[in-house]
Amino acid sequence: MRKKLVAGNWKMHGSLLDNDTLLNALNKGIAVLGNEANCAVCVPYPYLAMVQSKLQGTNIKWGAQNVSQHEKGAYTGEVSAVMLNDFNCTYVIVGHSERRMLYGESNQVVAEKYLTAQKHKLVPILCVGETLEQRDSDTTEQIIEEQVNAVLALAGVDSLSNAVIAYEPVWAIGTGKTATPQQAQDIHHFIRQGIAKQNAEVAAGVTVLYGGSVKANNAAELFAMPDIDGGLIGGASLIADDFIAICKAAHS
Numbered sequence: 422m423r424k425k426l427v428a429g430n431w432k433m434h435g436s437l438l439d440n441d442t443l444l445n446a447l448n449k450g451i452a453v454l455g456n457e458a459n460c461a462v463c464v465p466y467p468y469l470a471m472v473q474s475k476l477q478g479t480n481i482k483w484g485a486q487n488v489s490q491h492e493k494g495a496y497t498g499e500v501s502a503v504m505l506n507d508f509n510c511t512y513v514i515v516g517h518s519e520r521r522m523l524y525g526e527s528n529q530v531v532a533e534k535y536l537t538a539q540k541h542k543l544v545p546i547l548c549v550g551e552t553l554e555q556r557d558s559d560t561t562e563q564i565i566e567e568q569v570n571a572v573l574a575l576a577g578v579d580s581l582s583n584a585v586i587a588y589e590p591v592w593a594i595g596t597g598k599t600a601t602p603q604q605a606q607d608i609h610h611f612i613r614q615g616i617a618k619q620n621a622e623v624a625a626g627v628t629v630l631y632g633g634s635v636k637a638n639n640a641a642e643l644f645a646m647p648d649i650d651g652g653l654i655g656g657a658s659l660i661a662d663d664f665i666a667i668c669k670a671a672h673s
């Protein structure tokens with residue numbers, strides 16, 4: 422049985438004041454849920470120290486939203502995996518569609534980030550997903566296969582035993598348009614099958630999240646699908662009651 426995971430992606434939101442209120446509420450609401458599912462928040466770099474101090478010893482884990490593929494050096498503005506280790510991060514998101522589209526991260530760069538994260542014992546949350554144009558032109562499976570295969574070619578299929586995949590259709594992110602549970606399930610199944618061609622045991626064990634307008638009122642039906650192991654949550658992760666409700670849905 423795969424354990425479900427609900428990970429919040431705060432994106433470029435937050436302030437010391439707002440985070441304090443949000444984290445206090447999460448601590449209260451998620452502590453009572455137990456450990457049947459995992460919950461985490463992926464926050465902007467400047468707040469890692471804050472989440473570390475407020476969440477350590479709780480059942481909420483934390484992580485970052487990006488990491489450099491390089492170990493260290495003259496890379497102004499970048500943050501290394503070793504630095505994330507300093508704040509005891511469990512997770513790091515790699516290849517979010519906003520990084521791919523707005524910052525030109527290629528499949529190759531994303532694969533390098535994934536590899537560097539794992540080398541430093543961070544669990545990468547590898548985001549994959551198609552745009553609306555790609556879905557309409559029937560290339561969804563091809564796009565996702567390329568995104569996953571770039572990582573498998575560099576890091577090997579066994580690496581997936583310490584990684585999470587998040588299927589996030591770009592047309593569903595921040596738009597209020599969620600993939601139907603069946604649409605999401607179909608792609609999750611496709612991803613798992615592709616991995617199974619290389620290693621069936623790894624495919625059966627890998628956590629595959631759905632992301633894209635997951636809300637308190639649709640989480641349960643998405644999480645009930647056989648290949649959906651939880652969610653990567655943007656907007657709703659900033660609203661304590663909503664995020665707690667989504668975490669609750671993963672516990673039932």
Ligand code: PGA
Nearest residue numbers: 594595633634654655656
């Ligand atoms: P959303 O974002 O939940 O606001 O659609 C999801 C994501 O981008 O990870």
